[in-house]
Amino acid sequence: MSTVERVTRRFIRPALWLLVVLPAPMLIAQLLLDQLGADPIDKLERLTGAWALRFLIASLAVTPLMWLTGWGWLVAQRKFLGLAAFFWAFGHLSVYTVLDWFFDWQEITKDILKHLYITLGMTAFVLMVPLALTSTKGAIKRLGGVRWNRLHSLVYVSVIAACLHFVWAVKKDITEPMIYGGIALVLLAVRVVGRPPARTKSVTVPSA
Incomplete structure (x- = not known):
């Protein structure tokens, strides 16, 4: 094992935990201190959704990285990032249902059916649910x-729906969602087109 691999393996999980958890108290503090602008609920929705999409895209990047480095142990980090994406997506949905609509399920249903970008966002989240529930070794x-x-190939549909949701949800500058969408498309292309042939028939590495 090289020095780079040894150091990466030692510090990657603490670094990922910090990256996943730290934004949450920061956003809560900004909300309580009224630092999220004129429409704090909308800003909180966008920020939590952006974090969910970042981690979802990051989970897609792990498999090509495994192919490139040969670091099979990264599969655990892929699962971690997928669960992190679900955690933030759940937070995003919670802001929408609790803070935005105050559990008004009738209006929420109308909103989902009326606006395509919300339909896509809900689709992306629903597809992530079975992926999160079957992320354990026992489920595999x-x-x-x-x-x-x-089953986990649903992540491809989920990330596409999430990217479209982000693009159409933004009313003015779509630079950020377009960047995420471009990165996601590249990773999907690499995953689908660039998959290397299996070395042996006896080894199967589940894809996220």
């Missing part, structure tokens, strides 16, 4: 590698 064992891989 129960489903089997082939079925687990098929």
Whole structure:
């Protein structure tokens, strides 16, 4: 094991935990201190959604990185990033349902059906639910590698829906969502087109 791999393996999980958790108290503090602008709820929705999309895209980047480096142990970080994306997506949805609509399910349903970008956002979240629920080793064992891989290919649809949701949700400058969308498309292309042939038939690495 090289020095770079050894150092990376030692510090990557603490660094990821810090990256996932730290924005939450910062956003809460900004909300309580009235530092989120004229429409704090809308700003909070956009920021939590942006973090969810960042981690979802980051989870897609892990497999190409594994191919490039040969670091098979990164598969655990891919699962971690996927769960982080779900955590932030749940936070994003919670802001929408609790702070924006105050649990008014009738109006929430109308809003989802009326606005395509909200429909896409809800679709992205719903597709992430079974992925989060089957992220354990036990779930992989129960489903089997082939079925687990098929189920987790839903991440491709989820990230596309999430990117479109972000683009259409932004009313003015779409630079940031377009950047995320471009990165996601590149990673999807690499995942689908650039997949290397398996070295042996006996080894199967589940894809996120």
